[in-house]
Amino acid sequence: MPEGHTIHRLAQDYARFTASPPQVTSPQGKFSDAAALLTGTELTRTEAHGKHLFLGFAGDTWIHIHLGLFGKVTFGEATPDTPAPPPTDTVRLRLAAPTGYVDLRGPTTCALITDAEKQAVHDRLGPDPLRADADPDRAYGRVSRSRTTIAALLMDQKVIAGVGNVYRAEVLFRHGIDPYRAGKDITPAEWSAIWSDLVALMRDGVRDNRIDTVRPEHTPEAMGRPPRVDDHGGEVYVYRRTHQPCLLCGDQVRTAPLAARNLFWCPTCQKP
DNA sequence: AATGCATGCGCAG
């Protein structure tokens, strides 16, 4: 579920609870003390950096949320006649207002932090293509000095924040870059193209709440092929399309493990 | 019922 676009979208969507102090609970229990402390406190702002979500409450207190691989957030409506359904017992955090509620389950992180602790999180993250303060040159400084593969660097949140396994695979495909090339062999022009493409793709991701990377001229309809069903919910070139024909050249999409994740690429379109 | 897998990450060694 969660790459940076998801988290930025959540930051937007959680903002609906800034209208009046929400009721804060932790049905699952692991966040109960903090929840009790926060109930009645105004949610003043929400923010995302990479895959980290920050809910800012009055008094310089933040809830720091990281979804990890399994974390999920679900929003629901409520009215006086149809109140929010009782949370299931895996809900780590529920914010509830008269008009709706939001449930968080399965996060790797859900913790109360101070301004200083929040700043420490920002400090250890690289630039985020979805943030206005992002400096792509800072990321390139690390990429261009590294012997690590570009595929691994794109997933390193200290280098660039918010890219996950889908955007990683897709942006490399879109630029015809072999995932195993070393960072130091990525040219400034290539990095510039990758960065601006990520900005555009991830903004689309925030807007649509899903990852679509296939250019209009390459959709199955445009290419006269039968429509595809991608079970992750978006249109992509290579992600999880192992052994299927590449949409552009017809060669077989490949998969290999890289740093405990599956890497996907087309060996013909992304030659060494 | 059991197993495997997933858009993540931090830690030990």
Place this chain on the structure above:
DNA sequence: TGCGCCTGCATTA
């Protein structure tokens, strides 16, 4: 590099 952690869903038996 491998392991554990958080959960839900699809697949296998």
